[in-house]
Amino acid sequence: MHRFTLSHWWALLFILFFPFLMMNLYSDFIRESEMNSRLGWLVMLGGFAYLARHHVYLYRFLLLILIFITLSGAMDLLYAVTFGGVFTSASFEAISQSDPREIYEFLTVYASYENVVLLLLYLTISYLLLKRMLVKTSLMRKEKVLVGLAIVMFIVAIVEVQKRNRVFDTIPGFNGVAIDYLNNREGFEQSIQAREELDTQTDFSASSRDxxxxxxxxxxxxxxxxxxxxxxxxxxxxxxxxxxxxxxxxxxxxxxxxxxxxxxxxxxxxxxxxxxxxxxxxxxxxxxxxxxxxxxxxxxxxxxxxxxxxxxxxxxxxxxxxxxxxxxxxxxxxxxxxxxxxxxxxxxxxxxxxxxxxxxxxxxxxxxxxxxxxxxxxxxxxxxxxxxxxxxxxxxxxxxxxxxxxxxxxxxxxxxxxxxxxxxxxxxxxxxxxxxxxxxxxxxxxxxxxxxxxxxxxxxxxxxxxxxxxxxxxxxxxxxxxxxxxxxxxxxxxxxxxxxxxxxxxxxxxxxxxxxxxxxxxxxxxxxxxxxxxxxxxxxx
Structure with a gap:
């Protein structure tokens, strides 16, 4: 039992699904794809961990990915507890329109014992799990199947992103929405500019009763x-x-x-x-x-x-x-x-x-x-x-x-x-x-x-x-x-x-x-x- 609590599977479960649990407890709205994407990443990262077990650089890369997911989970948890919802494009739109002073005031106004305690609890446990995380050195047949499944799911994820151009359906939580927002922002602004030029510069007439x-x-x-x-x-x-x-x-x-x-x-x-x-x-x-x-x-x-x-x-x-x-x-x-x-x-x-x-x-x-x-x-x-x-x-x-x-x-x-x-x-x-x-x-x-x-x-x-x-x-x-x-x-x-x-x-x-x-x-x-x-x-x- 002690060995299981130190395994990479326990670390992945906690890092990916504790924020999801908080999102479900505090939010009435959760994207239908959220559970599927977290399960997919659990399998992908679990399989990748077996591949990285003997390679120090691959293992460090895995830890880097998990740190990013942990920070994303922290943002998801904090947002759900504070505002009772999940990140959307409007969230990032509002952030992009705020200056540092507004953001500081925003944080001080909405800070509470509840969200701070839950945030610290999540970050502390995640840190301890990652610090002591163990990956088995030998592979059983079922674990080799998981490695193969992880590779297949990784390919499927790439295809889905390219096909639907919706990162937030594939990468869970804050990270997915943030990447989607940054990817779409430039094209979004270009579309708006194109619409303005089309409506103002197209040669057509329009008048109304005075x-x-x-x-x-x-x-x-x-x-x-x-x-x-x-x-x-x-x-x-x-x-x-x-x-x-x-x-x-x-x-x-x-x-x-x-x-x-x-x-x-x-x-x-x-x-x-x-x-x-x-x-x-x-x-x-x-x-x-x-x-x-x-x-x-x-x-x-x-x-x-x-x-x-x-x-x-x-x-x-x-x-x-x-x-x-x-x-x-x-x-x-x-x-x-x-x-x-x-x-x-x-x-x-x-x-x-x-x-x-x-x-x-x-x-x-x-x-x-x-x-x-x-x-x-x-x-x-x-x-x-x-x-x-x-x-x-x-x-x-x-x-x-x-x-x-x-x-x-x-x-x-x-x-x-x-x-x-x-x-x-x-x-x-x-x-x-x-x-x-x-x-x-x-x-x-x-x-x-x-x-x-x-x-x-x-x-x-x-x-x-x-x-x-x-x-x-x-x-x-x-x-x-x-x-x-x-x-x-x-x-x-x-x-x-x-x-x-x-x-x-x-x-x-x-x-x-x-x-x-x-x-x-x-x-x-x-x-x-x-x-x-x-x-x-x-x-x-």
């Missing part, structure tokens, strides 16, 4: 319209939208061709769509159109600041704010409601013509992290709908959490509408989601993605609220929208719809792709090579 106007475009996340009472769901998941139903135009037949955020918004927020197949990097953005048309623009977000394409759009807006910076990048207890003061400030800003983009975290997994516990409304099986009536308690719990997240999103949208009612000039709000979500609606599955795509992943809400001043200013557009609520539409036409809604005159505008135009022409709706209307559409009961 009257006061206020528009809010809210982008939801993972929202299946079939879970909204506004669209007929039996649970009252959207009470605030239901209360203003007479002032809404709810389009009933809009689908997204992509069940992934980045793929969807690359097309939704630029002139590229599934028909024209334009290169995203050569497609002018909706933000660029509004900027050129003379609107003051905002980008307010509860998503990560270093994700494309919305990171570049945020940089090209006149004003931008990611609330992840206010929460040190932590994704738990960072609810969309924290965006409301920023939305209210933008709505009340003195600019005569403004467009305010709001990007929510919405109903992104894990659903129960998307709303405050006191906002939990659905807790039993009352009016619960699923692919079969006898779903398990676990499945019912996920459906309840998902419906609660939609109920909370309704509160954010409804509160913003209430703020807009105080605006005397023409004002409108457009709300849609990047994609839907399968939550045991049609099969035993929760989530979204290109594999095994279902109608629930594609069917999204598409809602317009407008005040009386807007209806009086643009009566024709208002009437056409009301007449087109049942028309089959694609979400990647938002680029044209938003210009039509705001009556921007642009050389990039195509009336045939705008649901609020009399010239609108439905397009074939293809998602991942499948025809939505003939292959994926939900059959009427």
């Amino acid at each position: 009257i006061p106007q206020t528009y809010v475009i809210i982008i939801g996340e993972s929202m299946n319209r079939n879970h909204m009472s506004l669209y007929g769901y039996p649970r009252a998941t959207t009470p605030m939208l239901d209360a203003v139903r007479s002032d809404l135009i709810a389009f009933e037949n809009i689908v997204t061709p992509y069940a992934q955020t980045a793929a969807s918004l690359r097309h939704v927020l630029t002139e590229a769509n599934t028909d024209n197949q334009k290169d995203i990097n050569q497609s002018v953005s909706l933000m660029g159109v509004f900027n050129k048309a003379g609107f003051e623009t905002w980008w307010l977000s509860n998503q990560q600041p270093m994700r494309m394409p919305f990171a570049a759009l945020a940089k090209t807006a006149d004003h931008s704010h990611f609330i992840s910076h206010d929460f040190h990048g932590v994704e738990v207890e960072r609810y969309d409601g924290y965006l409301l003061p920023y939305i209210q400030e933008a709505v009340q800003a003195p600019a005569e013509k403004k467009v305010i983009f709001v990007h929510l975290m919405g109903s992104h997994l894990d659903y129960n992290n998307r709303y405050p516990p006191e906002k939990s409304v659905f807790k039993n099986r009352d009016k619960l709908q699923a692919y079969r009536p006898d779903v398990s308690d676990s499945q019912a719990s996920y459906i309840n959490s998902y419906d609660n997240s939609i109920h909370y999103t309704d509160e954010i949208v409804g509160t913003t509408i209430a703020d807009l009612t105080t605006v005397s000039n023409a004002a409108a709000l457009l709300f849609f989601a990047d994609h839907g979500e399968e939550v045991f609606d049609t099969k035993d599955f929760k989530g979204h993605g290109p594999d095994g795509v279902t109608a629930s992943m594609l069917e999204v809400p598409f809602i317009v609220w407008r005040n009386s001043a807007y209806r009086e200013t643009f009566p024709d557009v208002d009437q056409i929208m009301a007449n087109h609520t049942g028309q089959p539409g694609l979400l990647d036409d938002v680029f044209h719809f938003a210009q039509c809604l705001t009556q921007v005159e642009s050389s990039l505008y195509d009336a045939q792709n705008a649901l609020c135009s009399a010239d609108f022409q439905p397009r074939k709706r293809i998602a991942y090579g499948q025809d939505y209307d003939t292959e994926l559409k939900r059959k009427a009961p």
